[in-house]
Amino acid sequence: MGEALAATGRAIRAVMLRDIRTRFFNHGLGYLLAVSWPLAHILILLLFYTFLGRYAPWGQSIELFFGTALLPFMTWNYMSRFIMMSLVMNRQLLAFPAVKILDILFGRALLELLGSCAMAALLVGIALAVGIDPMPADIVQAAAAMGAALALGLGCGMLSAIIAMVLHGWVTIYTLIVIGCYIFSGILFVPSALPARFGEALSWIPTMHLVEWMRGAYYEGYPDTLLDRPYVLGWAAATIVLSLVLERAIRGRLLGG
Secondary structure, X not given: OHHHHHHHHHHHHHHHHHHXXXXXXXXXXXXXXXXXXXXXXXXXXXXXXXXXXOOOOOOOOHHHXXXXXXXXXXXXXHHHHHHHHHHHHXXXXXXXXXXXXXXXXXXXXXXXXXXHXXXXXXXXXXXXXXXXXXXXXXXXXXXXXXXXXXXXXHHHHHHHHHHHHHOOOHHHHHXXXXXXXXXXXXXXXXXXXXOHXXXXXXXXXXXXXXXXXXXXXXOOOOOOOOOOHHHHHHHHHHHHHHHHHHHHHOHHHHHHO
C-alpha cells in the first residue's frame, strides 16, 4: 500500500510539473497566467460594471457587491473547466503505465486549488490597495463558501473530463452551461428579491447558492432565504462520486481512446 501511494504521489507530482511548464509558452513562468487570468477576468468585469454606472442592489459598494459574487463563481468556473480539459490535453500521458486517469485529474485539481487561493489573496490585496474593505462579516462562512466552490468545481470538472473523453462536443456544451449559470446565478441581482416562482426556479442552479453563500457571509442582514448549503454540497459530493464510478466503469474505453 505504501509503495502504491508513493507511486501515485510521484505520478501526480510529474503531471503537475508538466502542466506548470506546458500550459502557457512552454515555460514554468507561464503558470502565472493561470493565476492572473481569472483575476483579470474578475477585474475587467468589475471595471465594466463600474463604467456603466450601475448601482449596487445591496450594500454601498458596487465593487464589493459584484466581487463577492464573481469570486466564488469564477473559482468554480475556472477550476471545473481546466480540470475538464486535463484529460483531453494530456491524453498521451496515459500511454505510460505509471500514469493513471485519476493522477491527471487530481494533479490538475491541486494546481487549480493553489491558483484559486493565490487569486483570492491577490484580489484581497488589490481591494485593500484601492481602499475597499475586503473583510467579510463572517469569515468562517466566507471560507466555507470558497471551499464549496472548490469542491463543486472539482466534481463538475472531473465528471466533465470523463464525459469529454467520449463525447467530443461536451466542451462546447459545458461552455454554454457556464454562460447560462453566469446569467442566472444572481451575480447581477439579488435572487431573493425576485418573485417567488422565479427565485424557486433559480434555486435549482447550484452556483446560485455559491453566490448567495458568499454574499451572506459579507453582508449582515442579507436576504439569503434561497440559500441551501446542503444542496450545493450534495451536488459537489454527487458529482465527485459519480465521476469516480464512471471512470471505473468505462476505464477501458477511456484508455483505448
